[in-house]
Amino acid sequence: MNSRLFLRSLVLALFFSLVSRAGAQELRLVTGPMGGAWYPLGGAIAELMKEKAGVRVTVSPGGGIMGRDPFKAKTETTRYVSTLYRQFFQIVVREDSGIRSVADLKGKSIGPGPRGFTGEQIARHVLQVYGLSYADMSKVHHIGYNDAISLMRDGQAHAFLPITTIPASSIMDLASSHRVRLLSLLE
Numbered sequence: 001m002n003s004r005l006f007l008r009s010l011v012l013a014l015f016f017s018l019v020s021r022a023g024a025q026e027l028r029l030v031t032g033p034m035g036g037a038w039y040p041l042g043g044a045i046a047e048l049m050k051e052k053a054g055v056r057v058t059v060s061p062g063g064g065i066m067g068r069d070p071f072k073a074k075t076e077t078t079r080y081v082s083t084l085y086r087q088f089f090q091i092v093v094r095e096d097s098g099i100r101s102v103a104d105l106k107g108k109s110i111g112p113g114p115r116g117f118t119g120e121q122i123a124r125h126v127l128q129v130y131g132l133s134y135a136d137m138s139k140v141h142h143i144g145y146n147d148a149i150s151l152m153r154d155g156q157a158h159a160f161l162p163i164t165t166i167p168a169s170s171i172m173d174l175a176s177s178h179r180v181r182l183l184s185l186l187e
Contacts, residue, residue: 105132
């Protein structure tokens with residue numbers, strides 16, 4: 001079975017299961033930030049659900065850590081459905097930035113992603129492992145992938161810290177106009 005057919009079958013089976021149990025005519029699918037891989041995938045799943053099941057699915061950015069800190073209220077209607085692909089935490093800098101290690105981020109402007117998203121949580125934890133925090137940065141931009149890439153292209157941000165696919169379209173976009181470096185976490 002090819003991967004596209006498998007994905008369609010999996011998504012349909014999972015959503016039919018959820019819809020029939022809940023009697024839902026409308027679902028909300030929370031994805032990652034615009035510019036990442038989750039958002040267009042969520043749109044494709046929503047279209048598939050509308051076409052095959054007649055269920056309206058509203059897609060919105062929201063992140064993968066709902067229900068855990070920094071959220072204060074428990075969510076009763078949120079369900080985890082499936083992991084569709086692997087993602088990787090990456091720290092991307094422009095090669096001309098002079099940044100060669102995580103420690104070199106001190107005093108720099110970074111884009112870890114929107115608050116409450118998985119990548120932003122991981123970015124905070126990675127910085128902490130290296131003895132850094134947001135307070136050590138000159139600026140922290142809590143923005144989506146496309147905006148972070150624009151700031152890096154313009155020299156207003158020094159590092160982009162997403163959790164995304166490999167290759168990531170946003171990183172490839174930056175690499176089309178500037179040489180980039182991925183920082184190692186194995187220093």
